[in-house]
Amino acid sequence: AGGIFETVENEPVNVEELAFKFAVTSINRNRTLMPNTTLTYDIQRINLFDSFEASRRACDQLALGVAALFGPSHSSSVSAVQSICNALEVPHIQTRWKHPSVDNKDLFYINLYPDYAAISRAVLDLVLYYNWKTVTVVYEDSTGLIRLQELIKAPSRYNIKIKIRQLPSGNKDAKPLLKEMKKGKEFYVIFDCSHGTAAEILKQILFMGMMTEYYHYFFTTLDLFALDLELYRYSGVNMTGFRLLNIDNPHVSSIIEKWSMERLQAPPRPETGLLDGMMTTEAALMYDAVYMVAIASHRASQLTVSSLQCHRHKPWRLGPRFMNLIK
Numbered sequence: 001a002g003g004i005f006e007t008v009e010n011e012p013v014n015v016e017e018l019a020f021k022f023a024v025t026s027i028n029r030n031r032t033l034m035p036n037t038t039l040t041y042d043i044q045r046i047n048l049f050d051s052f053e054a055s056r057r058a059c060d061q062l063a064l065g066v067a068a069l070f071g072p073s074h075s076s077s078v079s080a081v082q083s084i085c086n087a088l089e090v091p092h093i094q095t096r097w098k099h100p101s102v103d104n105k106d107l108f109y110i111n112l113y114p115d116y117a118a119i120s121r122a123v124l125d126l127v128l129y130y131n132w133k134t135v136t137v138v139y140e141d142s143t144g145l146i147r148l149q150e151l152i153k154a155p156s157r158y159n160i161k162i163k164i165r166q167l168p169s170g171n172k173d174a175k176p177l178l179k180e181m182k183k184g185k186e187f188y189v190i191f192d193c194s195h196g197t198a199a200e201i202l203k204q205i206l207f208m209g210m211m212t213e214y215y216h217y218f219f220t221t222l223d224l225f226a227l228d229l230e231l232y233r234y235s236g237v238n239m240t241g242f243r244l245l246n247i248d249n250p251h252v253s254s255i256i257e258k259w260s261m262e263r264l265q266a267p268p269r270p271e272t273g274l275l276d277g278m279m280t281t282e283a284a285l286m287y288d289a290v291y292m293v294a295i296a297s298h299r300a301s302q303l304t305v306s307s308l309q310c311h312r313h314k315p316w317r318l319g320p321r322f323m324n325l326i327k
């Protein structure tokens with residue numbers, strides 16, 4: 001398996017890379033899934049927004065011979081790697097939210113992240129369930145408007161009024177915005193932002209005296225419950241979010257526990273607002289993605305990888321069959 005992961009200068013290894021290694025190590029240690037096979041991997045690190053470098057590293061990995069390529073996660077680099085994998089018929093696996101405008105006609109592309117339309121519909125269902133008549137939508141960047149489009153289109157079909165506000169970029173000081181919302185008695189608020197931003201916003205909401213039973217906040221991040229929410233527990237505020245990780249399932253909780261133990265032994269990461277050692281949705285999806293490929297390769301006995309050249313359009317002979325097994 002090949003992994004291409006983005007790194008930012010002076011920042012620790014990203015969580016998807018950690019989860020990728022964690023999954024491979026777990027599979028190799030636990031000999032039940034692949035008793036006679038050892039998974040090997042090659043990891044390449046690239047800079048954010050460097051799609052040329054992403055293409056080059058993908059070609060290097062394909063020349064080594066890989067059964068599937070994981071990552072990168074930034075949209076311009078994703079598209080570059082995606083077109084190469086599609087041409088050479090090697091599965092390309094993603095675990096992050098992806099802009100829907102990149103059409104998914106690519107036969108060798110799999111994304112484990114929930115489809116944006118499903119999340120969008122679920123948010124609208126929630127608003128209808130709570131019977132909110134006025135809602136404020138606060139988004140971090142324009143992709144949030146895509147993720148929430150079912151709700152934004154709602155006033156034409158339902159008796160719902162919607163106010164749309166954007167978070168200030170950069171300095172993350174949302175207090176002036178929150179002050180306006182407080183003045184306008186905007187009690188039902190949907191925040192579309194990363195879990196890191198959500199952690200910051202929650203502190204500022206508390207500071208502004210808006211953590212009371214009058215307010216109901218919904219966060220679209222799938223990692224709301226991975227944040228440290230202890231401070232807000234007894235404030236009377238209503239807070240809702242979706243979670244993909246079913247932590248009540250004993251199999252899932254044992255994996256999360258192993259992950260936490262490993263994370264807590266590692267050097268501490270910079271403050272992200274996450275609970276110590278908590279497995280994020282991104283990490284869990286990467287873990288699942290590696291397992292999915294391992295199970296497919298176990299089922300595809302006699303799977304041999306070939307060295308593929310980007311400049312020669314000679315695809316991987318077993319690619320289509322392997323892709324069907326993954327699906």
